[in-house]
Amino acid sequence: MPAIRVEKREAEGVKRRLKKLGLYDGKRRPRREGDFVLLPVIDDPRIEGLGHEVLPVELPLRPERQIYKNLEDVLRGRLSEEELGYLRRYDVIGDIAVIQIPQELEHRVEEVVWGLRKVHPFLKVVAKKGFHEGAFRIRDYSIIWGEKRLKTVHRENGVEIKVDLGKAFFNPRMKGERYRLAKLVQDGERILIPFAGVLPYALVIARYKKVEITAVELNRDAYELGLENIELNSKRLRGKIEFIHGDAFEVLPELPSYDRVVSPTPRGVDALSLTLSRAERWLHYYDFVHEAKLESFRERILGECRKLGRNCGVKVKRVSDFKPHVFKVCADVRIG
Numbered sequence: 001m002p003a004i005r006v007e008k009r010e011a012e013g014v015k016r017r018l019k020k021l022g023l024y025d026g027k028r029r030p031r032r033e034g035d036f037v038l039l040p041v042i043d044d045p046r047i048e049g050l051g052h053e054v055l056p057v058e059l060p061l062r063p064e065r066q067i068y069k070n071l072e073d074v075l076r077g078r079l080s081e082e083e084l085g086y087l088r089r090y091d092v093i094g095d096i097a098v099i100q101i102p103q104e105l106e107h108r109v110e111e112v113v114w115g116l117r118k119v120h121p122f123l124k125v126v127a128k129k130g131f132h133e134g135a136f137r138i139r140d141y142s143i144i145w146g147e148k149r150l151k152t153v154h155r156e157n158g159v160e161i162k163v164d165l166g167k168a169f170f171n172p173r174m175k176g177e178r179y180r181l182a183k184l185v186q187d188g189e190r191i192l193i194p195f196a197g198v199l200p201y202a203l204v205i206a207r208y209k210k211v212e213i214t215a216v217e218l219n220r221d222a223y224e225l226g227l228e229n230i231e232l233n234s235k236r237l238r239g240k241i242e243f244i245h246g247d248a249f250e251v252l253p254e255l256p257s258y259d260r261v262v263s264p265t266p267r268g269v270d271a272l273s274l275t276l277s278r279a280e281r282w283l284h285y286y287d288f289v290h291e292a293k294l295e296s297f298r299e300r301i302l303g304e305c306r307k308l309g310r311n312c313g314v315k316v317k318r319v320s321d322f323k324p325h326v327f328k329v330c331a332d333v334r335i336g
């Protein structure tokens, strides 16, 4: 992503202007360089017209805020230190907070809801989080406070995403991954995204890059929300998105190959050879892997590449903790 180089004395004013124009990249830290400051900006053609020096500099990402810390502070004094220890990280999706309530905190639900509303006064719903279920990976939620709905609009990476947590998968914690992929993509690419859900990856990539995306999703509710999301963001997107309702295992063999394939694979599904067979230059393949099996996972991908007569380079990146010793990972596969 680019940065703008400005004199230190002008930096605050320029930063304010960039924010007003929606061009400042708040996910990155600015950097001092002598009498100058490098300000992080998003990749947008309007940057060139501002009259500042634009440099291709990778400024570091700000660490993800550990949002539960604030909740812990607010609840200190209302919950015992032992009870505070049971608080888990939670997510805010649009105006809905979703939180896991361990058994040890069941009797303090009212205080937890009070704390969440204190930290996030805009909340309209608080829901208790269960587990992902079935092929569509929909979580089981129960509403513990507020309006009786799980539908909302979530904002991330400069796009609006309509979600219905009761009907379609959505994980706000992948926003950093979506941004990482959007940065790797080049204008002009043709991209395939199977298992596309309500289209978070497609929207973020198309927000920043002038690309052609084909996305595939089997869950009819997710598909319909995805179509609404294309409409909702139409003025923001630089790229185009074609969305197909269907089973990736039936649809992909009928499609051509693409410069890049992004596979947010549902847990327990093996779509490696399917997705690799559609990728010409890059495959980003998400999976859940035990730490002791990371190397054999990499070897398996190299083996699949050899079967297809391709020479690949594979880097496996840990994306998040899933359960003790098991990680959600992304294999970035460069296809030779």
Ligand SMILES: C[S@@+](CC[C@H](N)C(=O)[O-])C[C@H]1O[C@@H](n2cnc3c(N)ncnc32)[C@H](O)[C@@H]1O
Residues within 6 Å of the ligand: 135, 136, 137, 168, 169, 170, 171, 174, 194, 195, 196, 197, 198, 199, 200, 201, 216, 217, 218, 219, 222, 246, 247, 248, 249, 264, 265, 266, 267
């Ligand atoms: C892990 S979720 C990822 C969704 C989305 N990419 C996201 O990150 O929010 C996997 C998605 O694959 C969809 N899915 C499951 N099996 C499928 C299949 N055979 N063909 C197409 N989509 C499928 C599920 O409905 C779900 O939306």
